[in-house]
Amino acid sequence: MPASIAVLDVIKRFRMRGTDVLALDHVRLKLDAGCFGAIIGPSGCGKSTLLRMVADLFEPTDGRIDIGGAPPSRLRREHAIGFVFQSPTLLPWRTVIDNVRLPLRIAGIAEADAPRKPADLIGLVGLKGFENALPGQLSGGMQQRAAIARALVMNPQVLLLDEPFGALDEITRQRLNTELLRIWAESGTTALLVTHSIAEAVFMADRVFVMSPRPGRIETTIEVDLPRPRSLGMMNTTAFHAIEGAVREALFAHESPDAATSGGADRP
């Protein structure tokens, strides 16, 4: 059962070298159950922090996060959150299939009772034949496929993705994005993706949350009404470019007219 995600007026402060830093300021975000959301923003805008709070890795300083009516901590204890990190984070001593089995092992669930069969998931992410390979024998893209299979093995209510293909080359990235959409559609879960690529956000999501930095806040929410299933050909359509343009405009809304040419080099 996919769950909706609601972030309600969340504030996050960190103490860094004795001073209070406001990382996130009154962040509001709503994503319906079964939808695909993308959070986009420049480096340091707190988008990873926001995603980690949804995963109950941090707690908000103020405000509330609600996943299908429950706090993130309850979902986490129920093993209902799937998380894909920027690095594959596979255990190098476990084979691919044993890495995919890890959440079952920790939840104390026998393979026969698994919400999703590890062997099927390995087929779904295109790693058939590599079940018994060690992560060190796989390329970065293949490792990330295994990490996606691991995130889905408990049939999570939400799938959280923190720049999952950020470290890969453009070609592999495009291919894996298309595959991720297929896997997500098949799983029926709610997905929330953090990215810093405008094209990726528009291509993947139903709803794009544009963030601005210092302090991190949601600038605009942009609906993406492109039909599904999405194909790479859609990226050449006028509708796609129009939405891309809207996201870009929102990202650079607070830059002065000459910032883009001179002083804006550190804020791409």
Added chain:
Amino acid sequence: MKRLPAFWLPVVTTLALLLIAEGAQRSGLFPITVAAPSQVWQVLTGNPRLFGETVVPTLQAAMLGYLCAAVAAVAAASVATLVAATWTPIYRFGVALSSIPLTATTPLLVVWIGNGLSTRVLIAALASYFPILVGAMQGFRAFESTSAELFHVLSASPLQRLRLLVLPASLPLLFAGLKIAAPSAVLGTILAEWAGAERGLGVLMIYALGAFDVPKVWFAVIASCALAAGVYALAAAIEMRVVRWQAATVLED
């Protein structure tokens, strides 16, 4: 086919060097303080009880001391990891222990505890404790920070985190420490035997030196080297069985 030269090259080289040494000694090119390989071999074959009276007691004390050091170091590293406040004191105590010159304290310990097995075990343990401690302390922190986040999201219990993440991730560094410490345990034992023991390689060294029995001195030296290398090889062999993922080769997709 590629493994064959890798295996045979050192064997052939060693045999060739032994033959050259034998020839050089017999033709009088070496001084009398260098024993011919055949003379050293005769020390071993000519005295049936020698092996049991020298190599075996030294190996026994070294292995016991090594095991004690391993248990103590891993236990200390566990405490340091679990209780953050003890990290620095435990490390500094280890540094202090390893800074003590054992050549100076060994006679003292022999006077205090006597020249029994326990003294030799203690000194072997003191000599090998610190590398294992460093390996274990670094090893218990060696897991990736995102792996810790993963285990949190998966709601792993502290025990699951220890068994499935912290311990396996520590093995490469732990074994690095164990391998460095292995020859030190042998060295520590021999040092203790010099300061007073009834049997062992160290005793043979002192005796043979006093009697100017050159082949026996060489036998003791070569046996010590072989013993140190042997304990190292044992640790390396266990590592190869336990830490298999390190040698993995990379495929492309």
